[in-house]
Every structure is written in structure tokens, then in C-alpha cells.
Amino acid sequence: MAIKFKALSYVYNKDMPYAHKALDDISLEITEGVITAIIGETGSGKSTLVEHLNALLLPTSGSLEILDYELVADKKIRFLKPLRKDVGLVFQFSEYQLFEETILKDVAFGPLNFGYSQEEATQRAKDALKLLNIPEELYNSSPLEISGGQKRRVAIAGIIACDPKIIVLDEPTAGLDPKGAKQLIELFVDMNRTLHKTVILVTHDNEMVYNYADETVLLHQGKVAYHGLTLKLFNDKNMIKEYDLLEPQIVTFRNQLKEKGFKLSDEARTLEKLAEEIKRQIK
Amino acid sequence: MSLIEVKNVSYAYNENSVAIDDVSFDLEEGTYTTIIGHNGSGKSTLAKMMAGLLEIQKGTITINGLQVNVDNINKIRQDLGIVFQNPDNQFIGSTVRDDIAFGLENKLVASEEMEAIIGEYVAKVGLSDYLDYEPQNLSGGQKQRVAIAGIMAMKPKIIIFDEATSMLDPKGKKEIKQLMSQLSDNHITVISITHDIEEVLQSDECIVLNKGKLFMKDKPEKVFADAEKLRKINLDIPFAMQVKEVFRNHKIKLKANDLKGMADELWQLNSKR
Amino acid sequence: MNNLVFGKYIPIDSFMHRLDPRAKLIGLFVMIFAIFLPKSWWAFLAIGILVLLALISAKIGIRMIIQSFKPMIMMMIFLLVINTLTVKTGDVLFTYKSFELYSDAVFNTLFVIVRLLLMISLTTLLTATTKPLDLTLAIEWLLKPLEIIRFPTYEVALMVSIALRFIPTIIEETIRIMNAQKSRGVDFENGNLSAKISSILSLIVPLFSVAFERAYELADAMEARGYVPGAERTRYHILRFHLQDFLYVIICVLALAFSIYTRIYL
Numbered sequence: 115m116a117i118k119f120k121a122l123s124y125v126y127n128k129d130m131p132y133a134h135k136a137l138d139d140i141s142l143e144i145t146e147g148v149i150t151a152i153i154g155e156t157g158s159g160k161s162t163l164v165e166h167l168n169a170l171l172l173p174t175s176g177s178l179e180i181l182d183y184e185l186v187a188d189k190k191i192r193f194l195k196p197l198r199k200d201v202g203l204v205f206q207f208s209e210y211q212l213f214e215e216t217i218l219k220d221v222a223f224g225p226l227n228f229g230y231s232q233e234e235a236t237q238r239a240k241d242a243l244k245l246l247n248i249p250e251e252l253y254n255s256s257p258l259e260i261s262g263g264q265k266r267r268v269a270i271a272g273i274i275a276c277d278p279k280i281i282v283l284d285e286p287t288a289g290l291d292p293k294g295a296k297q298l299i300e301l302f303v304d305m306n307r308t309l310h311k312t313v314i315l316v317t318h319d320n321e322m323v324y325n326y327a328d329e330t331v332l333l334h335q336g337k338v339a340y341h342g343l344t345l346k347l348f349n350d351k352n353m354i355k356e357y358d359l360l361e362p363q364i365v366t367f368r369n370q371l372k373e374k375g376f377k378l379s380d381e382a383r384t385l386e387k388l389a390e391e392i393k394r395q396i397k
Numbered sequence: 398m399s400l401i402e403v404k405n406v407s408y409a410y411n412e413n414s415v416a417i418d419d420v421s422f423d424l425e426e427g428t429y430t431t432i433i434g435h436n437g438s439g440k441s442t443l444a445k446m447m448a449g450l451l452e453i454q455k456g457t458i459t460i461n462g463l464q465v466n467v468d469n470i471n472k473i474r475q476d477l478g479i480v481f482q483n484p485d486n487q488f489i490g491s492t493v494r495d496d497i498a499f500g501l502e503n504k505l506v507a508s509e510e511m512e513a514i515i516g517e518y519v520a521k522v523g524l525s526d527y528l529d530y531e532p533q534n535l536s537g538g539q540k541q542r543v544a545i546a547g548i549m550a551m552k553p554k555i556i557i558f559d560e561a562t563s564m565l566d567p568k569g570k571k572e573i574k575q576l577m578s579q580l581s582d583n584h585i586t587v588i589s590i591t592h593d594i595e596e597v598l599q600s601d602e603c604i605v606l607n608k609g610k611l612f613m614k615d616k617p618e619k620v621f622a623d624a625e626k627l628r629k630i631n632l633d634i635p636f637a638m639q640v641k642e643v644f645r646n647h648k649i650k651l652k653a654n655d656l657k658g659m660a661d662e663l664w665q666l667n668s669k670r
Numbered sequence: 671m672n673n674l675v676f677g678k679y680i681p682i683d684s685f686m687h688r689l690d691p692r693a694k695l696i697g698l699f700v701m702i703f704a705i706f707l708p709k710s711w712w713a714f715l716a717i718g719i720l721v722l723l724a725l726i727s728a729k730i731g732i733r734m735i736i737q738s739f740k741p742m743i744m745m746m747i748f749l750l751v752i753n754t755l756t757v758k759t760g761d762v763l764f765t766y767k768s769f770e771l772y773s774d775a776v777f778n779t780l781f782v783i784v785r786l787l788l789m790i791s792l793t794t795l796l797t798a799t800t801k802p803l804d805l806t807l808a809i810e811w812l813l814k815p816l817e818i819i820r821f822p823t824y825e826v827a828l829m830v831s832i833a834l835r836f837i838p839t840i841i842e843e844t845i846r847i848m849n850a851q852k853s854r855g856v857d858f859e860n861g862n863l864s865a866k867i868s869s870i871l872s873l874i875v876p877l878f879s880v881a882f883e884r885a886y887e888l889a890d891a892m893e894a895r896g897y898v899p900g901a902e903r904t905r906y907h908i909l910r911f912h913l914q915d916f917l918y919v920i921i922c923v924l925a926l927a928f929s930i931y932t933r934i935y936l
Contacts, residue, residue, distance in 0.1 A: 155566070156537075156568075165849065198854075198855055199855065202853070205849065208850065210850070210876050211876055212876065213871060223854060227855025258879055261437055262436060273853070288563070288564065289592075291592055293632075293633075318566045360567045363656075364636075366656065370656055370657055371660045371664070374661070374667075376663070376667065388643075389643045389646075392667075396649070450893065474893075474896050479891075481890065483884075485839050486887035487887065488835070489888065489895070490835070491803045491831060491834065495907075499892075499897070502903045502905060504896055505903065508904055533842070544891075547895065548895070551896065
């Protein structure tokens with residue numbers, strides 16, 4: 115039931131002079147039920163990887179096993195809809211996918227496509243909107259006439275309403291203010307902890323990764339450079355240096371404290387925890 | 398007289414939503430000012446009014462002694478450039494060189510002189526090898542640098558950055574922030590509207606807007622001194638300030654403002670024990 | 671969509687790339703006449719050689735030319751079938767039961783195909799060696815006489831060049847929105863009429879709303895950089911006719927003269 119990439123490669127414009135290998139022999143097993151971050155520079159293959167998860171792209175070679183489905187190179191698939199229902203993809207700047215006359219209709223659009231009845235779809239839409247904190251009086255407004263932050267949340271509700279087992283988020287907080295960003299990411303953490311959804315987070319924001327992701331996949335030039343615990347990656351000075359990773363600030367600070375002579379564990383993700391460790395040593 | 402004087406300015410998109418509500422402040426020549434506030438606090442509206450892209454409904458804005466209005470705007474724009482949020486939507490030319498030329502053409506620079514000017518400014522943003530690149534082959538950060546070069550080539554006194562880093566990856570963000578600092582060092586008045594709380598630390602002064610009103614205008618350290626006050630209006634404080642705050646809650650007062658200094662202080666406390 | 675070869679600019683340096691776009695555009699018009707006038711193989715041979723030389727001097731691979739022919743193959747086959755069934759003049763080349771193939775059917779088809787191939791080669795030659803922006807400048811120059819009747823050639827040229835600049839951006843955008851809607855269960859290929867309409871709407875509405883947003887922001891950016899519609903501007907790109915440009919046009923005119931000659935005397 116896991117997500118298993120087996121020697122998967124993907125080539126854009128295959129057979130053309132400007133062919134480009136975006137994913138190069140990826141073998142990777144993403145753990146179910148946890149929050150996994152996918153990081154890497156622009157152009158490292160993050161988006162290409164993610165677009166395989168619900169068969170927007172099919173492997174050029176190799177295969178991908180996801181839930182009960184399997185994607186194999188050059189093989190047409192017949193289970194597109196159930197796969198896309200089970201794997202919800204929230205794209206970057208997802209607010210640009212809104213198009214229906216009302217917010218409620220837009221959120222119900224996905225569930226209807228995936229075969230829920232009108233009634234069920236509307237109910238699912240209402241539940242999702244509530245979860246995303248969209249006030250009820252807006253349900254019948256046009257999704258094109260609300261604020262940017264609200265649009266983003268409506269678009270995300272549109273995916274949540276389809277009840278996916280795996281939620282994939284591409285830069286979900288880009289352009290939001292700090293509080294809005296925090297609320298949104300904590301909602302997904304909550305969905306992971308209480309509903310056991312597998313969450314895959316594609317982002318450049320290493321602070322967010324360090325704070326929330328259990329595991330991290332680091333892509334570099336279409337290959338997996340690291341896959342394992344997030345804490346381990348960011349506390350590995352060699353990895354930070356080799357892949358020019360932006361160090362989470364708490365790690366920077368902790369390293370400075372360690373250089374002074376403090377004995378500190380790498381466990382603390384929050385300043386509060388770090389401060390407690392230090393206080394114990396000072397007093 | 399200050400370079401920019403904003404007096405009792407208000408703006409409403411419609412009756413129900415007042416974007417800017419009676420805002421007044423002055424900005425001195427050569428300062429680097431950041432403007433922060435939650436989404437919908439009116440930051441971008443204010444920037445657009447300064448650049449004459451939105452009509453000022455109430456109050457006045459004076460730039461370099463000229464009041465911003467329809468009659469003066471073309472003159473004011475010679476002193477003022479603006480870098481927008483979306484790198485794609487401000488790339489006008491079909492290549493880097495054409496994009497930088499666009500402003501020069503408007504400024505009636507002679508064709509023979511353009512090549513040298515383009516070369517000079519493209520070098521300033523580190524893109525000399527990219528002169529013939531088309532926008533789709535440039536990263537977001539590179540496109541923003543092209544926009545900055547295009548604006549610098551027009552030699553403005555003031556450059557406004559309207560969330561110019563918010564759509565960029567960390568590398569692009571860093572590059573643009575460095576450029577902003579450099580511009581400021583070269584006595585250009587920089588006004589940056591931003592969500593990036595860490596950027597505020599590199600500015601001389603910070604304006605905080607809340608629901609269209611001027612909430613604070615002060616030096617960054619002063620603005621961040623009261624974290625609770627900022628959190629109430631959905632803003633956060635920079636990491637270093639958070640460190641200070643957390644230790645203060647643990648009854649440990651730190652004097653330094655940077656991480657290294659604070660690590661030093663903590664170690665000294667530890668050694669005294 | 672990225673696989674389209676026809677009309678694509680190839681960013682290399684060559685003799686053809688360096689020619690003035692106006693010369694190339696005039697050359698194309700002249701050659702179109704030269705291709706459509708003659709009925710003699712001699713004319714086609716001469717033009718064919720010229721086109722081949724031009725292709726070689728443009729350093730365009732044969733592969734690319736073949737690529738750009740591909741979309742036309744079906745049309746050519748269709749043409750051949752129609753002609754063999756309808757044209758009943760000339761000598762009978764071959765008989766199968768009651769079906770007779772006439773020589774004119776074959777020759778007529780060949781003429782059309784050769785003309786088409788030459789046309790495509792010439793257009794590809796122009797678009798592959800001329801930046802869209804330069805092409806716009808050339809068209810603007812050709813339209814200059816219309817300014818007498820107050821036709822805003824400059825504004826139109828600027829509009830066209832901005833439109834060209836945004837084509838890749840909009841293609842990218844389209845792919846992204848399609849992917850987003852596919853993820854919400856939209857099937858762009860199958861489905862009944864009402865599903866089709868809703869899937870098209872789910873693409874068109876966001877595409878338009880983004881396009882308008884882009885247009886507003888672009889207008890702001892242009893204004894902020896001192897653009898005033900209708901005001902005087904200097905030009906960065908100034909087209910200059912050189913000796914080789916004259917020579918190129920003269921060669922094209924000679925080709926036309928030869929094909930007129932063959933039409934009248936051969």
C-alpha cells in the first residue's frame with residue numbers, strides 16, 4: 115500500500131534534440147501515514163516527481179506503485195479516476211483553478227467528478243469549507259471575488275472535499291502572511307495526526323520542513339540525494355554544505371551554541387525546547 | 398522637506414472596503430524603508446498610489462516636491478521605479494536586452510547610446526551572460542534582476558519593491574535582498590513592501606500597516622521590541638528576536654541582537670555558574 | 671505542444687539569420703509568386719536549388735524540414751486520392767479492372783505537392799531564422815504606408831510583439847491549469863457533451879481570469895517604466911539594409927523573372 119518508485123526515469127521531449135532527463139533512475143519508498151517533505155533546488159525534479167503521483171505524467175522507464183495502483187512505462191492506465199480521487203494534488207498558486215459561479219459549487223466540483231451524488235458532494239464541500247475556515251455567508255459568492263488568502267483556502271477545500279488518502283501540496287503557503295501560512299500548515303499536520311492522511315509537502319521553505327515534516331526527500335539533478343528523517347538531514351553539516359541547503363535558523367543557532375561548548379541534543383524543533391535544554395545546563 | 402511626504406491619504410476600492418485609511422508619514426532621501434502588514438492591510442495599495450497607478454482619493458502624496466497627480470505623474474516617474482511581485486508580468490521585452498531597452502526607449506535615449514547603458518546595468522545585476530535570453534529560459538530571481546536593471550538604467554532616486562521576492566525560491570530571494578541593500582548603499586531610496594520579516598532587519602526603518610491604518614513607524618529593533626503587539630495583528634518577529642523573547646520568558650535577559658552574540662552571552666552565563 | 675516545429679525560431683547564427691528581416695519578408699512574397707506561376711519542371715528545379723541553398727546557408731537540418739512537412743502528409747495523400755479519382759485527362763498510365771489512372775492526375779498532384787513543399791520550406795526558412803520581434807519590425811515597416819490613413823502601425827507592432835512574448839507563458843499556464851483540473855477529476859478527452867462543456871469551462875475561465883490579471887499588471891509595469899501610449903519613443907532596434915540584403919532580394923526577383931519566362935515561353 116505504500117508509495118514505491120522503482121527505477122523510475124522521466125524524460126521531457128523524448129526523441130527530440132532538446133530532450134531533458136528530469137528524473138533519473140529514482141528508487142524511493144515514501145512512508146505511509148507520515149508527513150514527508152520533498153525539497154531540492156528549482157529544476158531538481160520535484161514537480162516532475164509529484165506529477166507522477168496521480169498519473170499526470172507516466173514514467174518514461176521504471177514504475178511507480180501507489181496505493182493499489184501501478185504506473186508502468188508506456189502502458190495506458192484504466193484507473194485514472196480512482197487514483198486521482200485517492201491522491202489529492204494541491205498545486206502551487208492553486209487559487210487559479212477556481213472557475214465555478216459559487217464557492218460551494220467550485221468545491222463540490224471535484225467530488226461530483228469522482229462520482230459522489232449531488233447531495234453527498236454538496237455535504238462534502240460544506241465540511242471541507244468549514245475545515246478551511248471559510249465563513250458560511252460566502253458559500254454562494256463567486257470564488258473570483260474573494261481575497262487571495264481565501265481563494266487559496268477554497269481551492270484547497272476543493273481537494274480535501276474529494277477525501278484523498280494521500281495529500282500532495284506544492285508550496286501551499288507561498289504568498290500568505292505568517293499567520294495564514296501557519297494556520298494552513300497546521301491544518302495539514304492535524305489531518306495527518308487525526309485522520310492518518312499521508313501528506314507530501316513540496317517546498318523551498320526549510321523552516322517549515324524542519325518544523326513539520328517527519329521525513330524528507332532531497333532531490334538533486336533528478337536523483338534522490340537523501341531520504342530519511344528530517345532532523346538527521348538538517349543536523350548533518352556535510353549534507354548542508356554539499357547540497358547548499360538553507361539551514362533552518364534554529365539549527366544555525368544550536369550549532370553556534372554547541373561551538374561555545376553547550377552539550378545539546380538534535381531533537382528540539384522549537385525554540386522553547388531548546389531554551390529548556392539550555393536552562394537545565396545553566397542552572 | 399522630505400523626499401516623500403504622505404499626508405492623510407485614504408483609498409477605498411468600494412464603500413465596504415477601505416484599503417488605506419488616513420495614513421501620513423515622511424520618508425527621507427537615501428533611507429531603506431520596509432512596509433509590513435498582513436494580507437489586505439493596504440500595503441500594495443499604498444505603493445500603487447505612490448507610483449501614480451491608483452488615483453489618490455483623499456489626502457496628498459508629494460515626491461521630490463511634486464504632488465502625485467495626473468499632471469505631474471510623467472515627471473515623477475522619472476525619479477521613481479517600481480518592481481512588482483510577479484516576475485513574468487513585468488517582463489515586457491522579448492529578451493533581456495529588449496526588456497532593459499523598453500524604459501530607455503520611453504526616456505528617449507538615442508539608439509546608439511542604449512547598448513552601452515544596457516551592458517552597464519545588466520552587469521550590475523550579474524546577468525551579463527544572459528543578454529539574449531528569453532524570459533521563459535530565466536528563473537524567477539533572474540527575471541526580477543532584469544526588472545531591477547531596467548529600472549536602475551533609468552536612474553531613479555526611488556525604487557519601490559512591491560512584494561518583489563514573494564514568488565521567488567530562497568536563492569532568488571537572497572539575490573534580490575542583496576541587491577536592495579546595495580541600492581540603498583548607493584544612496585537610492587528603497588521602499589520595500591514585504592512579508593519577509595527577516596528582510597526588515599536589513600532596512601533602516603519599518604512601517605507597519607494594519608487594516609489600512611498606520612500602526613507603527615520606527616527603527617526595526619523598536620518595531621520588534623513588542624512581539625505581542627505585532628502578533629495581535631497577524632505578524633511575527635524575526636528569529637533572533639524570538640530567541641530573545643523565549644529566553645526572557647525563562648527569566649534570562651539577553652542584550653545582543655544577533656545569534657552569535659546571544660550564544661556568547663549564554664555561554665558566559667553557563668561559565669559563571 | 672512543445673513539439674511543434676513549424677514556425678519556431680532556431681537561435682543560431684548563420685548567413686540567413688543575419689539578413690535584414692525586411693529582405694527576408696519581401697523575398698518570401700516574391701518567391702511565393704515564383705512558385706505559383708510556372709507550369710514547367712525547369713522553373714521548379716531552379717527554385718528548388720535556390721531554396722536548398724538557402725536552407726543550407728541557414729544551417730537548418732533536413733530533419734527539421736521533414737518535421738515541418740509531417741502535418742501536411744495526410745493532406746497530400748488526400749489530394750492524390752481525389753485527383754486520381756477525378757482527373758480524367760492525359761494518357762492512361764495504368765488500368766485495374768474499371769479503374770484508369772491518367773497521367774495528368776499524377777502530374778497535377780505532383781505539381782501541387784512540390785509547390786506546397788517549397789512553400790513550407792520557404793516559410794520555415796523565414797520563421798526559423800528570424801526572431802519574432804524582428805519579424806514584427808519588418809511587418810511594421812511594410813505597413814508604414816498605412817499610417818497615411820492613421821493606422822497605428824507602431825502600437826499594433828508593440829501589441830504583436832508583447833503577444834508573441836507571452837505565448838510560452840500562456841502555454842505553461844494552460845498546462846498547469848489542465849493538470850490542476852485533471853487532479854480534480856476532469857477528463858479532457860472523454861465524456862458526454864455536458865461533461866465536455868464543463869471541462870472546457872474549467873480551463874477557459876481560469877485562463878481568462880489570469881490573462882486579465884496579467885494584462886493589468888503588465889499595463890502597470892509599462893506605465894511605471896514611463897510608457898505613455900501615443901507618446902514619442904526612441905527605438906533600440908533599428909533595421910539597416912546592407913549589400914547582402916539587396917542581393918538577396920535581387921536573387922528572389924530573378925527567380926520570379928525566370929519563372930515568368932518559363933510560364934510564357936516553355
